Amino acid sequence: MNDLSQAALPDALGAAEPIIRISGLEKTYAGGFHALKAVDLSIRRGEIFALLGPNGAGKTTLISVVCGLVNPSAGEVRVDGFDSVRDYRQARSRIGLVPQELTNEAFETVWNTVSFSRGLFGKPPNPAHIERVLKSLTLWDKRDNRLITLSGGMKRRVLIAKALSHEPRILFLDEPTAGVDVELRREMWEVVRQLRDSGVTIILTTHYIEEAEEMADRIGVINGGRIVLVEEKAALMRKLGSKQLTLHLQAPLDAVPASLTGYDLQLAADGSELIYSYDGAEEGSGITALLGDLDAAGIAFKDLHTRQSSLEDIFVDLVKERP
Ligand SMILES: Nc1ncnc2c1ncn2[C@@H]1O[C@H](COP(=O)(O)OP(=O)(O)OP(=O)(O)O)[C@@H](O)[C@H]1O
Numbered sequence: 001m002n003d004l005s006q007a008a009l010p011d012a013l014g015a016a017e018p019i020i021r022i023s024g025l026e027k028t029y030a031g032g033f034h035a036l037k038a039v040d041l042s043i044r045r046g047e048i049f050a051l052l053g054p055n056g057a058g059k060t061t062l063i064s065v066v067c068g069l070v071n072p073s074a075g076e077v078r079v080d081g082f083d084s085v086r087d088y089r090q091a092r093s094r095i096g097l098v099p100q101e102l103t104n105e106a107f108e109t110v111w112n113t114v115s116f117s118r119g120l121f122g123k124p125p126n127p128a129h130i131e132r133v134l135k136s137l138t139l140w141d142k143r144d145n146r147l148i149t150l151s152g153g154m155k156r157r158v159l160i161a162k163a164l165s166h167e168p169r170i171l172f173l174d175e176p177t178a179g180v181d182v183e184l185r186r187e188m189w190e191v192v193r194q195l196r197d198s199g200v201t202i203i204l205t206t207h208y209i210e211e212a213e214e215m216a217d218r219i220g221v222i223n224g225g226r227i228v229l230v231e232e233k234a235a236l237m238r239k240l241g242s243k244q245l246t247l248h249l250q251a252p253l254d255a256v257p258a259s260l261t262g263y264d265l266q267l268a269a270d271g272s273e274l275i276y277s278y279d280g281a282e283e284g285s286g287i288t289a290l291l292g293d294l295d296a297a298g299i300a301f302k303d304l305h306t307r308q309s310s311l312e313d314i315f316v317d318l319v320k321e322r323p
Contacts, residue, residue, distance in 0.1 A: 024075035050216035096163030
């Protein structure tokens with residue numbers, strides 16, 4: 001997909017400047033619902049940013065404001081330096097928006113649908129660009145097919161092709177793999193990675209923690225209209241990813257023996273499991289010492305397993321703790 005990279009060259013700003021800068025954003029809908037609260041967020045050029053949040057958290061509202069489809073109540077959004085309200089056309093032309101579903105175009109051909117989308121942005125026809133986009137999404141052979149004849153995966157790729165038709169630098173993907181099977185999900189992930197490699201900045205919303213864990217360079221969590229966390233994915237996993245060792249005991253215990261109180265131990269499953277929590281990133285886990293002390297206390301176990309807390313645990317904790 002390298003031939004799409006020209007679409008991603010920064011122009012208005014230097015390469016180090018965030019491609020999207022959101023400051024002090026507020027949105028209160030006409031009915032009085034306060035959907036976005038003091039949102040500050042910068043998106044870096046060329047990254048994949050995953051926006052995670054439960055239903056009703058404000059993901060779609062945030063994307064809609066950035067795309068200029070919904071007016072903010074306060075604050076501002078700059079897209080490649082352009083204000084999303086005052087310089088709407090300039091800002092919007094830099095963004096491709098991939099919705100979840102195709103609408104009402106079942107009998108059109110792939111080529112016409114994608115070319116038409118470009119026209120909506122007032123761009124002159126550019127068959128060479130449309131050809132590049134279709135080839136990069138392996139839709140070239142299907143260019144004369146009507147959409148109704150395509151598989152689910154191809155239809156999703158047509159949505160991306162439409163969004164790329166006007167050569168945007170930024171691509172928003174709204175729940176790109178909602179309701180698709182595992183194979184198609186992996187295919188979509190590969191397409192998104194290739195797009196990022198071609199220089200397009202990707203922002204995706206998802207309910208699937210696994211998707212964020214697999215794809216994102218950075219992860220943002222929105223809850224109740226507030227951004228409650230923005231972190232490098234790797235740092236997030238390191239910082240918050242504690243580990244647990246579960247020991248399945250041969251004989252149940254009534255209580256954790258006094259000689260083991262120095263460890264962070266919990267007794268579970270009616271006393272037949274001891275759970276030891278430790279920091280997976282630390283040098284010494286303390287496991288060797290614990291096993292020695294268990295032996296000294298005459299506690300035998302029949303099995304053991306370890307578990308690393310996942311992004312899902314982290315996410316659930318965040319959303320629970322900060323309503
Ligand atoms: N046009 C509107 N008028 C009034 N309230 C709205 C409007 N659009 C959205 N809301 C409310 O704003 C809140 C955030 O909605 P939004 O669609 O942004 O959430 P979301 O995070 O995208 O949710 P989901 O994951 O379910 O799509 C919700 O409580 C919703 O009911």
